[in-house]
Amino acid sequence: MSARDDILAACRVSRPPGDHPLPELPRFPRPAEDVLSEFQRSLAVMGGQWLRLVEGDDLAAVIRARAPNGLIRSAVPELPAFPRVDAVTRPQDLENVDIAVVRARFGVAETGSVFLSDHELQVNTIAYLAQHLVVLLDPEAIVPGIADAYLRSDFSQARYVSLMTGPSATADIEGVLIRGAQGVRSLTVIFTP
Amino acid sequence: MSAKIHDPVDHAGAAAKFITDEAHLTFHDTRLWEMRQKRDGQMHGVPEWQELRDLASAIKEHTLSRLPEYLEQFEAQAIAHGVQVHWARDAAEHNAIVLRLLRENNAKTLVKSKSMLTEECEMAPFLERHGITLTETDLGERIQQLDNESPSHIVVPSVHKLRADVARVFAKTIGGDPNNTDATYLAEHCRVTTRPLMLDADAGMTGANFLVAETGAVVVCTNEGNADLSANLPKLHIVSAGIEKLIPRQADLGVFVRILSRSALGSPITQYTSHFRGPRDGAQMHIILVDNGRSKRLGQAEFWTSLKCIRCGACMNTCPVYRRSGGLSYGAVYSGPIGAIINPAYDPARYAALPFASTLNGSCTAVCPVKINIHEQLYAWRRIIAEGGLLPAQKALAMRVAGAVLASPTLYRLATAAARMAVRRLPRALLYNRLNGWGRDRELPTPPKESFAAWHARRKKAG
Ligand code: SF4
Numbered sequence: 310m311s312a313r314d315d316i317l318a319a320c321r322v323s324r325p326p327g328d329h330p331l332p333e334l335p336r337f338p339r340p341a342e343d344v345l346s347e348f349q350r351s352l353a354v355m356g357g358q359w360l361r362l363v364e365g366d367d368l369a370a371v372i373r374a375r376a377p378n379g380l381i382r383s384a385v386p387e388l389p390a391f392p393r394v395d396a397v398t399r400p401q402d403l404e405n406v407d408i409a410v411v412r413a414r415f416g417v418a419e420t421g422s423v424f425l426s427d428h429e430l431q432v433n434t435i436a437y438l439a440q441h442l443v444v445l446l447d448p449e450a451i452v453p454g455i456a457d458a459y460l461r462s463d464f465s466q467a468r469y470v471s472l473m474t475g476p477s478a479t480a481d482i483e484g485v486l487i488r489g490a491q492g493v494r495s496l497t498v499i500f501t502p
Numbered sequence: 503m504s505a506k507i508h509d510p511v512d513h514a515g516a517a518a519k520f521i522t523d524e525a526h527l528t529f530h531d532t533r534l535w536e537m538r539q540k541r542d543g544q545m546h547g548v549p550e551w552q553e554l555r556d557l558a559s560a561i562k563e564h565t566l567s568r569l570p571e572y573l574e575q576f577e578a579q580a581i582a583h584g585v586q587v588h589w590a591r592d593a594a595e596h597n598a599i600v601l602r603l604l605r606e607n608n609a610k611t612l613v614k615s616k617s618m619l620t621e622e623c624e625m626a627p628f629l630e631r632h633g634i635t636l637t638e639t640d641l642g643e644r645i646q647q648l649d650n651e652s653p654s655h656i657v658v659p660s661v662h663k664l665r666a667d668v669a670r671v672f673a674k675t676i677g678g679d680p681n682n683t684d685a686t687y688l689a690e691h692c693r694v695t696t697r698p699l700m701l702d703a704d705a706g707m708t709g710a711n712f713l714v715a716e717t718g719a720v721v722v723c724t725n726e727g728n729a730d731l732s733a734n735l736p737k738l739h740i741v742s743a744g745i746e747k748l749i750p751r752q753a754d755l756g757v758f759v760r761i762l763s764r765s766a767l768g769s770p771i772t773q774y775t776s777h778f779r780g781p782r783d784g785a786q787m788h789i790i791l792v793d794n795g796r797s798k799r800l801g802q803a804e805f806w807t808s809l810k811c812i813r814c815g816a817c818m819n820t821c822p823v824y825r826r827s828g829g830l831s832y833g834a835v836y837s838g839p840i841g842a843i844i845n846p847a848y849d850p851a852r853y854a855a856l857p858f859a860s861t862l863n864g865s866c867t868a869v870c871p872v873k874i875n876i877h878e879q880l881y882a883w884r885r886i887i888a889e890g891g892l893l894p895a896q897k898a899l900a901m902r903v904a905g906a907v908l909a910s911p912t913l914y915r916l917a918t919a920a921a922r923m924a925v926r927r928l929p930r931a932l933l934y935n936r937l938n939g940w941g942r943d944r945e946l947p948t949p950p951k952e953s954f955a956a957w958h959a960r961r962k963k964a965g
Binding site: 311312313315316317319320321323324325326327329330331332334335336337344354355356400401404419420421424433434436437438443454455456457458459460464465467468469470471473474475476477478479480481482483484485487489490491492493 | 503509529533536549550553557559561563565566567568569570572573583589590591595618639640641644645655658659661663664665685686688689692693696697700701718719725726727728730733734735743745750752753755756757759760765767770771772773774776777778779780791793797799800801803806807861
């Protein structure tokens with residue numbers, strides 16, 4: 310017998326007795342706080358930053374100011390001034406990017422996470438190889454909880470999805486928290502419709 | 503775990519050594535307790551915490567009771583999305599599949615994120631013997647790899663090391679200033695030396711935290727960004743996953759993702775919760791579904807629920823014995839309370855000492871997010887090991903205590919209560935006293951007169 314059939318047969322023989330019904334998933338009440346301020350608070354806990362554009366702010370200028378001489382690549386249509394993420398031929402070619410700009414499909418208030426799939430990223434590695442990540446997010450596109458996020462069909466429309474929450478981090482050396490492990494050193498959400 | 507003949511693990515002896523180094527012991531104990539307290543803080547912030555534990559437990563028990571069906575559903579979904587699915591009965595088959603995939607793709611270098619399963623399969627030394635250069639990309643795993651040591655904790659693999667140890671290991675292996683013990687400097691040094699290896703790697707490997715039967719998604723929860731780079735840079739991505747990682751529905755992630763990192767590190771979520779469902783254009787994705795003893799454990803009435811484990815490490819962080827003996831003293835891939843109930847299933851003689859590495863205070867069971875009755879399984883293993891005559895010699899004395907205590911439900915309850923109290927009330931000076939290695943008094947009350955042998959004889963007669 311193949312390994313597959315052997316393993317399946319062994320699991321059948323070993324099936325634990327008794328009925329073990331699959332529970333319905335209840336909807337738990339969410340805090341009264343509005344989702345935008347909860348999102349901002351949660352994101353800060355995970356080391357992420359956020360900013361709101363004010364009247365007269367130019368998005369491209371705001372981002373350029375963060376790295377006046379750096380290489381900025383964009384995966385969003387509203388920033389044509391920057392070279393595109395998908396202009397590279399190999400995922401490795403994004404290694405020298407200082408700031409990458411992407412747009413999240415939605416955010417999650419409970420954790421401050423943003424939904425980014427291969428559609429939004431264009432090249433998956435951009436969200437990790439760039440030194441800094443700027444994520445555009447429509448403040449109207451924030452779901453309350455992680456459980457709400459997983460009720461959405463967006464996950465099954467992509468080959469790759471990451472719920473990203475703040476920048477890469479590690480605490481593997483004496484528990485000292487360091488932002489910027491192997492991935493981006495900072496993640497900034499800019500609220501813009 | 504290999505089939506080689508090994509000496510039984512001398513946990514108490516190894517723990518005694520760990521305990522003699524005060525600086526390491528104090529840090530280890532303090533750091534893990536801090537993780538436990540952060541976990542408590544998160545728990546208090548989620549009013550439905552206990553309901554989530556009930557749900558997680560029920561979902562896992564359901565899945566395990568219908569594992570063949572869910573495995574087949576997952577496989578069909580994965581194949582439909584262009585993933586190649588492989589099955590491995592044991593560690594040797596798993597390692598052979600990995601090597602074959604690497605050879606077929608002419609891959610000589612492999613970057614890999616954290617995966618306890620590949621540790622379990624002893625894959626790294628196997629691949630190196632066959633000419634593959636393997637690089638661990640998780641910082642803690644990398645430190646352990648460079649120091650030629652196993653991970654000592656399933657979530658924080660190098661938690662038993664101080665920063666000076668890391669500086670020394672790096673200086674010896676990947677360069678760097680041996681006298682600069684600044685954690686930021688050390689982490690940065692690892693970043694700049696590991697990134698080029700990831701950029702050049704021929705293949706990447708990740709583990710899996712969850713496999714979703716409904717969608718075929720492989721879910722990987724990490725913080726450092728290394729797993730997503732290891733998977734997304736090379737043209738070949740191999741996933742190693744134990745067959746117990748299945749969950750039925752995408753919506754179930756709404757339960758598990760909420761409890762995993764809160765239990766593990768005391769953070770609301772990991773920095774990256776990544777879902778892999780298919781290969782990128784021009785790339786390959788393979789999943790190896792590994793049994794390696796799991797189907798057998800599924801059939802053990804007293805132990806099958808240990809397969810619910812989501813490897814959060816909370817039971818280790820809360821365990822007074824683990825905190826004060828260090829993961830390496832368990833001499834096994836899985837340490838702490840979960841290791842003490844998993845390892846004997848592979849080799850009861852070799853790991854006979856581990857179920858005794860516990861005060862049976864029940865704290866592990868209390869924190870477990872999937873409600874595994876860990877302390878009851880520890881107790882059941884003690885019984886099996888004693889009845890099987892597998893008790894290691896150095897455990898005779900301990901067993902006289904444990905045996906007598908376990909023989910009496912009242913005494914057992916008292917011991918549990920006493921241990922709970924001891925952990926809470928003992929002054930620091932006493933807890934950190936060198937003579938108070940857990941092997942000495944293990945926070946149990948004075949043993950009654952009856953010897954283990956007498957108890958055992960009486961118990962046998964009583965049948
Ligand atoms: S046994 Fe429970 S607490 Fe321990 S690692 Fe597994 S899931 Fe976590």
